[in-house]
Amino acid sequence: MPLHVAFLWHMHQPCYIDPASGVALLPWTRLHATLNYLHMAEVLWAYPKIQAVVNLVPSLTDQLRAYARGDLTDRLLLLATQDRWSGEEVNYLRSLCFHAPRRFIEQHPRYQELWAAPQQGDAWGEGDTRDLLVWFHLAWTDAGWLEREESLRRLIHKERGFSRGDLADLLNVQARMLSRVLPLYRALEERGQVELSTSPxxxxxxxxxxxxxxxxxxxxxxxxxxxxxxxxxxxxxxxxxxxxxxxxxxxxxxxxxxxxxxxxxxxxxxxxxxxxxxxxxxxxxxx
Structure with missing residues (x-):
């Protein structure tokens, strides 16, 4: 008698939104969407015979919809739009922006250089902060998009000395990615390939x-x-x-x-x- 196995993929992010400011204190909902959640849906769409159950937690889907509508931002995203950063802001970014796959950091000399700078006591300037923001967001972008999107390939090839416009281009691509996540999971269920479940x-x-x-x-x-x-x-x-x-x-x-x-x-x-x-x-x- 055949054994029937159902794979249930649990996708959960807590609510990061500060109720006083309406700003997400941490960017992980946004970044997991651009690295993992959209990738999972696109892989399933490419292989229609593969079936799955995907559990999408309400706190995750509410934040994804708010990001997609432009109703939600996060502290990192706000800092990424600035031209200059205070010492406190730079320390925050340097504490956050190396939370990326170690292999990605090691594959890209400029990111590796930025990672090593504090240990070596190197001077740090505004250009380093913007380069760090670009590399961090590239690290949290699905590899398929890095290969397909000409604007992202250009950034990887440029490697350093990024402009404010370069960072804006990258964030615009990520915004497009965010807007596709929930519609694609809905389309997968409508196609009969995926069942979507929820949590309290x-x-x-x-x-x-x-x-x-x-x-x-x-x-x-x-x-x-x-x-x-x-x-x-x-x-x-x-x-x-x-x-x-x-x-x-x-x-x-x-x-x-x-x-x-x-x-x-x-x-x-x-x-x-x-x-x-x-x-x-x-x-x-x-x-």
Missing amino acids: YYHPILPLLVNTTSAHEASPGLPLPRLPLRVVKDAAEQVRRAVVQHEEHFGRPPRGLWPSEGAVSQEALAGIAGQVKWIASDEAILA
């Missing part, structure tokens, strides 16, 4: 919302608050909001749900029942 809206651990004492089922003796928390309706509302949001993005409600961290309990299942057709969890959790 704010990514809570559902069993703990339903009853904090459920933690003792997995970890007997675990210290817990003296007064147990039981917000059963809130747990069900987390699922309801996720289903509504998913339908807004993709035109149909999800059939499946990946509970945050795969956490389930009998009580939590009662709040999920009737809202989706299936859930998935982890073998160790279910044991």
